[in-house]
Amino acid sequence: MEDKIRIIFVDDEPNVLGSIRRMLRFKQKEWEFAFAESGAEALALFAERPFDVIVSDIRMPGMDGSELLQRIKQDYHKTIRIALSAQVGLDEVVHSIRSVHQYIAKPCDAKELVSKIDGALKSRDILNDYAMQELVAEIETLPVLPHVFKSVENELNSSEPSIHKIAELISMDVGLVAKIIKLVNSPYFGLPSQVESIFQAITMLGLDTIRALIVGTHLFSMYDATALPDFSLSMLWEHSFRVSNLARSIAEYEGLDRLQIVQARMTGLLHDVGKLVLANSFPKRYRNVLEIVTSENIPVYKGELEVFGTTHAQIGAYLMGLWGMSGDVVYGIGYHHSYDKFDMSVPMLVSVANMIDHQCIIINKEYNRIVVEKNIMHGIGEEKLEEWIAHIAGNWEGIVKFNILDKEMISLLRL
CATH class of the missing domain: 1.10.3210.10 (Hypothetical protein af1432)
Known part of the structure; x- marks a missing residue:
């Protein structure tokens, strides 16, 4: 019999964990659940047997969710890391973004929670190579064209930056598009629906937030053309x-x-x-x-x-x-x-x-x-x-x- 998918939920509020336990009772035949009220407890459970998915609150006393997810990233590369949190400040987004694959707004219903977890798990059906799964799970930056990145920075720092111009510049780089779409779909920003266009993202978030995300998070590495000259x-x-x-x-x-x-x-x-x-x-x-x-x-x-x-x-x-x-x-x-x-x-x-x-x-x-x-x-x-x-x-x-x-x-x- 095929092993069940192992998922651990981490939250310092017992009533939140109890609610999740009740919501997901219908998935017990497919998923094996564990619940922890602290980062230390979660790490102890991981030491016994790793999990396929961790869903952790960000704001917790002691070891917060960002630190916990960073530890999981370092020691358990293949684990899918999901943050479950209410809307928080931009500083917390920047602090946690390198250790998180995706985000779920808190509170959430069972349908949304299952959909997010299922979506991440199903992506493994497309990529069956475990070594490659481990590599991709560790990726936090994507290479971008230096001149595009510099052009975006210059426009953001101009006296009257243009949303249309910035959206046009960002759209000129695949790496920028992929990472920013991931960031703006975070529930941290409280947007009402899935954002799937750069112009929509900039319009809804505002230029100050976009500036902080692009310039302040250091999520982008400059592409080194000399490493692979035949690849443009x-x-x-x-x-x-x-x-x-x-x-x-x-x-x-x-x-x-x-x-x-x-x-x-x-x-x-x-x-x-x-x-x-x-x-x-x-x-x-x-x-x-x-x-x-x-x-x-x-x-x-x-x-x-x-x-x-x-x-x-x-x-x-x-x-x-x-x-x-x-x-x-x-x-x-x-x-x-x-x-x-x-x-x-x-x-x-x-x-x-x-x-x-x-x-x-x-x-x-x-x-x-x-x-x-x-x-x-x-x-x-x-x-x-x-x-x-x-x-x-x-x-x-x-x-x-x-x-x-x-x-x-x-x-x-x-x-």
């Missing part, structure tokens, strides 16, 4: 930006609802975030990936499979799942190279958008071009594809310079 972070962003807008355009043309359009755009922007993790964490091994891609004429994700036994899609999905990104976005990231259904879902939209960009923009002439599953192409059909391309070209003036209107495009996409 700028080109990765340009590709991600185009895929984001291609997916959005198709979703809008098909009349999908606002949430699907927002999710398609966010998924497109973050679909290659796993490349940041692999290239930044393993520059020498990723150089081997690029060499294999060139010598064997295969797509990058297949080269990653040969070297790492996993792909950037799986790595990125796991990280975004840990950080509390919505399930559709996580799923879209994880399966953007392998989705095989024509259903106008977020994964399908991003798969098609990614394929269109790879077919039409030659990032490296020695790389194999990406195609999508035959079931999707059969479902779309040549006529529908032509409609999408015409709509994209007619509503996105900037894409014309990337030769999206190339006469050979439709023939390139035929399978």
Whole structure:
């Protein structure tokens, strides 16, 4: 019989733990629970047998939640770390953010609590390699382009900083987008709903808070281009930006609802975030990936499979799942190279958008071009594809310079 998922809840208020125990009684067949009233008690229970998930209050006497979660991070890398807390000050956010994967507002109902925990656990279904799970669980920073980071700082420090300009600058870097979306979805800020766009985040939080998060938390490492000269972070962003807008355009043309359009755009922007993790964490091994891609004429994700036994899609999905990104976005990231259904879902939209960009923009002439599953192409059909391309070209003036209107495009996409 498969072992149950082990989850520990830590709170200095016995009535809170009692409430959680009652709320989650219906999950007893799937999950094994433990409850601790202090950080010291929690660590003692971990020493007996580690847990898959820890959910801890932040404000506790003695060892607070931030210190406890930092200790868990150091000693039990694979444990998913979730903070359960009422709204607190920005200083406490900055203090705790490096040790927390995601946050749950307090009080919360059983549905929300289970959804958050399930979401983080299900991301492990996408990434099955335990060693990689451990690596990704430890990630607290993502590399960013130095000039983008400096531009954001300069705009924030100007006499009249522009929200539109800052949102535009932040959107130019995959690492910045991923980390800030994680931060602003924290219940610490008391926002009424899930935030899935940078402009929305800045508008709701205000520039002072954004300044503190970006400049004050030191959550971003400057990308070292010399470590992997054949890997361009700028080109990765340009590709991600185009895929984001291609997916959005198709979703809008098909009349999908606002949430699907927002999710398609966010998924497109973050679909290659796993490349940041692999290239930044393993520059020498990723150089081997690029060499294999060139010598064997295969797509990058297949080269990653040969070297790492996993792909950037799986790595990125796991990280975004840990950080509390919505399930559709996580799923879209994880399966953007392998989705095989024509259903106008977020994964399908991003798969098609990614394929269109790879077919039409030659990032490296020695790389194999990406195609999508035959079931999707059969479902779309040549006529529908032509409609999408015409709509994209007619509503996105900037894409014309990337030769999206190339006469050979439709023939390139035929399978």
